[in-house]
Amino acid sequence: MVGAPARWRRLGLWTGLAALAALVDAAWFEPRKLLLRDFVRLDLAAPTVRVAHLTDLHIREDTPLLRRLVDEVAAARPDLIVVSGDFLKDLPQAEPRAHRTAATAAVMAALRRVAPVLGVQGHSEHQGDVVETLRRSGVDWLSNEGRLIGPSQSILLLGLNQQVGEDLLGRRPPSPFRPMPWGGRRFYGARFQKATSNFYSHYDPAPAGLADAGGPLAWSGYEVLCDVLTGDEDSGASIAVHSRYPLGEDRLIRLRRVMPDRGLPGTYYLVPHGTMLTGTIDTGVEPEPGRWYRVRLRTEVEPGVVHVKARVWPADGPEPERWQADAEDRTPTPVAAGTVGLWSSGEGPVTYRNLRVTGHDGRVLLEDSLELPPGARKPAGFREGTRGTRLEMALARSPAVPPGTPRVVLSHSPDVVLEASTRALEAVIAGHTHGGQVRLPFVGALTTRSALGPYYGWGRFEFNAPNARGYTSLYINPGIGMSMLPIRFLCPPRWALLELGGSP
Numbered sequence: 172m173v174g175a176p177a178r179w180r181r182l183g184l185w186t187g188l189a190a191l192a193a194l195v196d197a198a199w200f201e202p203r204k205l206l207l208r209d210f211v212r213l214d215l216a217a218p219t220v221r222v223a224h225l226t227d228l229h230i231r232e233d234t235p236l237l238r239r240l241v242d243e244v245a246a247a248r249p250d251l252i253v254v255s256g257d258f259l260k261d262l263p264q265a266e267p268r269a270h271r272t273a274a275t276a277a278v279m280a281a282l283r284r285v286a287p288v289l290g291v292q293g294h295s296e297h298q299g300d301v302v303e304t305l306r307r308s309g310v311d312w313l314s315n316e317g318r319l320i321g322p323s324q325s326i327l328l329l330g331l332n333q334q335v336g337e338d339l340l341g342r343r344p345p346s347p348f349r350p351m352p353w354g355g356r357r358f359y360g361a362r363f364q365k366a367t368s369n370f371y372s373h374y375d376p377a378p379a380g381l382a383d384a385g386g387p388l389a390w391s392g393y394e395v396l397c398d399v400l401t402g403d404e405d406s407g408a409s410i411a412v413h414s415r416y417p418l419g420e421d422r423l424i425r426l427r428r429v430m431p432d433r434g435l436p437g438t439y440y441l442v443p444h445g446t447m448l449t450g451t452i453d454t455g456v457e458p459e460p461g462r463w464y465r466v467r468l469r470t471e472v473e474p475g476v477v478h479v480k481a482r483v484w485p486a487d488g489p490e491p492e493r494w495q496a497d498a499e500d501r502t503p504t505p506v507a508a509g510t511v512g513l514w515s516s517g518e519g520p521v522t523y524r525n526l527r528v529t530g531h532d533g534r535v536l537l538e539d540s541l542e543l544p545p546g547a548r549k550p551a552g553f554r555e556g557t558r559g560t561r562l563e564m565a566l567a568r569s570p571a572v573p574p575g576t577p578r579v580v581l582s583h584s585p586d587v588v589l590e591a592s593t594r595a596l597e598a599v600i601a602g603h604t605h606g607g608q609v610r611l612p613f614v615g616a617l618t619t620r621s622a623l624g625p626y627y628g629w630g631r632f633e634f635n636a637p638n639a640r641g642y643t644s645l646y647i648n649p650g651i652g653m654s655m656l657p658i659r660f661l662c663p664p665r666w667a668l669l670e671l672g673g674s675p
Contacts, residue, residue: 205663206239208247211631211646212670213598215577216639219672220321223249223286226583226602229295229652230259230275237278240651240666245285247668251320252286254279255602256293256333256583258305260652263435265300272301276308283309289318291330292421293583293603297369299443302421303502313581314445315419315561317569326577326671329565329596333583334369334421334444336561340589342622346555347515348372350543351522353400359541359550360400360522361515373512374528374537375417376552381559381567387510388418392472392531395511396465398486398524403460404437405430406519410466411512413477419557419564421445422506425514426468426481426496428458439466439483441496446506448479450498456483460519463487469494471531477505511537562590575639579671585647586622592634592643599645600669604628606649610661629662 223244259275262268282288290310296302313330320328337343347370351360374387399408409427416423422445431437440453458464463486471478477500482491511528515521528537539550557564578596585601606629607616616628629649636643651664
């Protein structure tokens with residue numbers, strides 16, 4: 172009995188040392204010193220193409236691990252490099268975000284010297300300056316569209332954009348858009364049950380097909396006038412112009428107002444998607460909750476430049492004489508045409524009325540009070556979300572291919588595999604899960620933030636499919652970086668070398 176306390180002390184000591192070792196491993200050794208590589212062969216009816224797959228880099232700054240990654244990818248001599256989203260750790264504040272974007276662009280430029288780089292936007296690539304800077308560094312973005320790859324262009328790669336659209340069998344939150352009562356009338360607006368973001372409703376009546384870029388999608392250079400009422404300081408609202416969103420592209424310009432938070436103003440200011448603006452973007456007008464404000468937003472398109480101007484004022488007061496925001500899009504691929512849309516986020520309600528769109532020639536393109544008749548849920552001609560799922564849009568916006576051409580999906584989230592298998596596609600390449608980032612012995616990933624569940628955290632899986640192979644392959648890459656917590660445990664950073672093909 173005399174030795175019992177000593178045994179317990181020794182047990183406590185060894186337990187403490189084991190916990191300390193695990194902490195050192197998770198916070199320092201694994202995420203900063205280890206870099207592993209998966210080799211995955213997907214047998215497809217096409218000549219072989221070697222693809223380096225990277226995902227979830229969540230870059231904050233230049234590190235020795237990233238330089239090793241570039242060297243290893245170069246040594247593997249891939250034909251193509253693909254990145255399935257979350258290139259950097261995003262931030263709302265412009266200055267630190269610019270630093271992280273520059274570090275990420277340097278890595279992408281180094282990879283581009285090895286092989287062409289194709290990428291899809293994940294959850295982190297939503298600011299226009301990030302997307303445009305990475306495009307200039309060499310990233311060729313795919314936004315719900317297809318591209319032929321391989322030595323004989325014999326594999327169709329379908330790139331899905333996490334920022335635009337939904338998956339058929341994935342998590343689909345209900346749209347917050349609905350009739351909003353005001354003064355005994357019903358206007359179009361939105362109310363959320365809980366905080367969320369990025370719900371759009373666009374004017375997109377009767378397109379000829381999923382890939383039809385005519386009609387309102389071809390509007391270029393026009394003026395929008397609309398009244399907006401935010402219910403409280405948490406309400407987010409915006410008017411979108413030159414929007415390609417219904418078509419499956421994250422390319423548009425918004426005049427938005429969100430709750431002041433994390434360095435963002437509570438005023439109406441211009442936000443570019445898929446491009447960059449220079450000039451004055453902030454109107455300086457912060458709306459009072461419960462009061463109608465009038466928004467005037469004008470675009471002028473000239474060769475090589477799109478001018479965007481805006482002013483906001485109380486609807487019961489005089490209109491300002493000068494434009495409060497005045498900016499330009501002078502990027503190589505400016506957002507020069509697109510339809511009009513409404514957007515909402517946050518927990519508070521937002522209501523819209525009296526929408527009017529006028530062309531540069533003075534012709535009225537759209538005039539709608541946005542008052543809804545009994546039984547109507549939305550105005551005529553408006554579409555909430557995109558025309559189809561991400562995968563539907565990508566298939567529709569792909570080059571024509573012969574029957575039997577292998578189709579491979581590049582997606583940030585693996586959830587799309589459920590839809591891909593029902594459509595008889597051959598393979599899905601994804602990330603997002605981080606492999607769980609923290610894995611426990613005999614348990615595996617604690618969470619993967621995926622509708623597929625924690626079992627599908629990392630590795631290769633097969634799903635039954637009505638194709639010649641009889642299944643759709645899913646490869647989930649655990650990625651390089653970290654999110655939420657700056658640790659990795661029993662889940663070191665990985666990249667993958669994929670061989671797609673195998674038969675002529």
